Amino acid sequence: MTNMNWEAAPNLNGRVAIVTGAGGGLGRSHALMLARLGARIVVNDMTEEAAGKVAREIADAGGQAIPFAASVTDETGIAEMVSRTSAAFGRVDILVNNAGILRDKSFAKMTMAEFREVVDVHLMGSAICTKAVWDIMREQRHGRIVMTTSSSGLFGNFGQANYSAAKMALVGLMQTLALEGEKYGIRVNCLAPTAATAMTGGLLPKEAFERLSVELVSPGLLALVADDAPTRAILCAGAGHFARSNVTLTRGAYIGAGPDAPRRVVANWAAISDRTGEVVPDYGFMQMERELASRPGDAEEKTAGAQT
Structure with missing residues (x-):
């Protein structure tokens, strides 16, 4: 992260953002970009070392950041993180639910423990973090929450039944929370990234890995967390390309009842x-x-x- 004039980037000045899984990869890119836009950042990761390194990187470039080590599945730890965020910065405006894991196998070879582990981190972890900030956002009548979904959940992917199920579940969570949060100024959206990270490194050919930089995904975040952000949007991002995905309903046909x-x-x-x-x-x-x-x-x- 290069030094820059923080005062010249007013887009998120005064806002406070928590980014989970921000010790590296996509989460780090998200945290750096939000800081570059003026937000104060809480860098969450599994270890103090990983979170602290990114927080120092932000501070060295002139931003404000604090690290917090906790698993997103740890309700007590996440509650403490949100409490510390409020104490340090006075509010919580943005939550980016980015933390995740992969346990890829065909469904025939996958154990239920491997299925449950992925659902726990992606779905339950996002729900735990969102629940921890929900009342604060309701009271301040402002909040921006981003769930990290995936094309694997939206469209399916061989060998990722656990990951796909968890990622599509996050779309459902977004849909309902956007409705429940609307009158409180809370907007909830999904980001479906395609990026080369340590988590996806073994799945991508070298040429694709080079083009799918995490820095080419993070710019999409501003549209989802700014004051004029939409709600219930699914933004697909990768290699500098951005598109919207939608869950649609056809006109259908009336069939009626009867034995036939x-x-x-x-x-x-x-x-x-x-x-x-x-x-x-x-x-x-x-x-x-x-x-x-x-x-x-x-x-x-x-x-x-x-x-x-």
Whole structure:
């Protein structure tokens, strides 16, 4: 991290950010960038050595940072981290849930212990850290929370059943917390990074590893944590490219009841799957509302072309 004029970077001045798993890799890149933008940083990692090194790096460049060593699965340790953050800086504005592990194996070879370990760190760790800051953010009526999801969760990836399940679960957690936090000024988003780190080093060819620098992912964070940040966004980032991913709902087709309903679902699969006019629901019950609003008369319009 190079020295710079911190006063010339006003975007996050006065804000306080906790970044988990920030002792190296993507978390370190996140912490350095948020500090460069003016935020005061709490650098979390498993060891004091790793967290302290990044905190000193920020301080040496003119920023403010404190290290805190704790596993994100340790509720007591995380509660102490948040308490120390409030004591040191007076508030908590941003939480970046970045900490994670890999235990890759095909599902046939994976033990339930290996499955549970990954879910505990990614999903439960993010929930524990978020719960620890939630009341503070509600009381101050401002908060920005970023969950780290993955294309493996959004779209699947061979040999990563545990990781995929945990990462997609974080999207569901984001969706609900964004709704619950809206009236308190809390905005919750997901970042799906593609980056070359120690965790992914063995999975990527050398050429891809060189192009997928962590520094090319972190710039996306500002859009997710700034005062005018969206909420419920899934930002995919890698190699300097940024895209949005969405969970959508097709118009579908009215099938109704009756003994032949299963056959008609199969016969109308193309109409049910047709993505023309699909929407991104504002909330989960929107699916039920659309289902209840459909009528038997809709069947001809929506399924006529798919009848056999």
